[in-house]
Each structure stands twice: as structure tokens, then as C-alpha cells.
Amino acid sequence: MLTITRHADPGEHGDVTLTLSYELRSKTRLRTRSADGEDVAIFLPSGSPPLADGDRLQANDGRVVRVCAQPEALLHVSAINPRELNRAAYHLGNRHVPVQVGEGWLRLGADSVLQGMLEQLGMLVQPLLAPFQPESGAYGGGHHHSHGKDSAFQYAPRLHQFRRDGSPDDGA
Numbered sequence: 724m725l726t727i728t729r730h731a732d733p734g735e736h737g738d739v740t741l742t743l744s745y746e747l748r749s750k751t752r753l754r755t756r757s758a759d760g761e762d763v764a765i766f767l768p769s770g771s772p773p774l775a776d777g778d779r780l781q782a783n784d785g786r787v788v789r790v791c792a793q794p795e796a797l798l799h800v801s802a803i804n805p806r807e808l809n810r811a812a813y814h815l816g817n818r819h820v821p822v823q824v825g826e827g828w829l830r831l832g833a834d835s836v837l838q839g840m841l842e843q844l845g846m847l848v849q850p851l852l853a854p855f856q857p858e859s860g861a862y863g864g865g866h867h868h869s870h871g872k873d874s875a876f877q878y879a880p881r882l883h884q885f886r887r888d889g890s891p892d893d894g895a
Contacts, residue, residue: 725782725784725788726783727767727780728766729767731779731780732779735787739763743790743791744795745856745857752765793854794852796852797851800830808829822858831857
């Protein structure tokens with residue numbers, strides 16, 4: 724089994740190709756198969772950002788694994804003007820929907836309910852089969868539901884953390 728525990732240096736050629744959906748690229752622990760059928764185990768550090776199309780990973784046996792984004796069923800959203808597209812982005816963000824942002828468009832996973840909402844807002848919504856690479860979020864840690872004051876979850880980077888008394892934690 725090919726075992727991966729870290730990223731490779733950018734620009735390294737790929738010996739093995741791994742084609743994954745966005746959901747699978749978001750996991751830090753994964754058992755899957757390479758494009759040529761070899762078993763692959765991924766053990767990346769917890770909290771690592773989702774893998775992107777073109778990322779390179781270093782296998783324990785020295786081989787470099789190239790990550791390819793698998794085309795997925797998406798909705799391609801456009802609007803008659805930037806203000807209307809901003810409205811759509813607001814409503815999707817309010818629902819914590821992963822969104823890929825492009826020049827004059829948004830993309831999200833295919834969903835008939837969200838498609839109906841976007842069409843009600845006056846958006847042009849087209850089904851599309853394409854790789855999906857949504858924004859990772861302002862804090863880099865993704866969405867979570869740990870809201871308790873003793874939560875083990877910590878946002879990254881440290882700049883955005885606060886002490887229990889409410890004062891900024893400067894890392895000192």
C-alpha cells in the first residue's frame with residue numbers, strides 16, 4: 724500500500740496520479756486507490772487544508788503523488804450585475820454552503836433546493852460537470868460546530884484567537 728504523510732515540494736513531477744472529489748480531497752485520513760489501481764493511504768496532519776488540483780504529495784517510498792480534482796456535478800451561477808451576484812453569495816454563505824468564487828460567477832455542488840432559491844433570486848443557474856475548489860474560509864479551519872468555551876477546536880492562524888478575558892492573544 725502506498726502511504727502518504729506529507730506534501731511534496733512544488734514542481735515535483737508526479738509518479739502516481741490520485742483523482743479525488745472535493746469531499747475526499749478535504750479528508751486528512753483516507754484510504755483510496757490511485758488512477759492505476761494501487762491502494763493508497765493518506766495520513767496528513769489534522770487540520771490540513773483541502774488538497775487542490777495539482778498538489779503534490781510525498782509517499783513514504785519516495786514517489787510523488789499528483790492530486791487531480793475529479794469533475795463533479797455543480798451549479799454555475801451568474802447574475803445580471805455584481806450586486807445581484809453578491810446577494811446570491813450572501814444567501815449561500817448564510818447557509819454555510821461551500822462556494823467556489825470566480826470572475827463574475829459562483830459554483831456550488833448540485834442541489835435542487837439551492838438551485839430553486841437562486842433562480843427565485845433572479846440568478847442564471849446552469850448545471851455543470853467540472854472540478855470543484857471552493858473557498859476554504861476566512862480562518863482556514865473550515866466550518867465547525869464546537870461553540871463551547873472549553874472547546875478543543877482552535878481557529879488558525881493564531882492571530883484570530885482570543886484569551887478567555889476577551890483580550891487578543893498575541894502568541895506571547
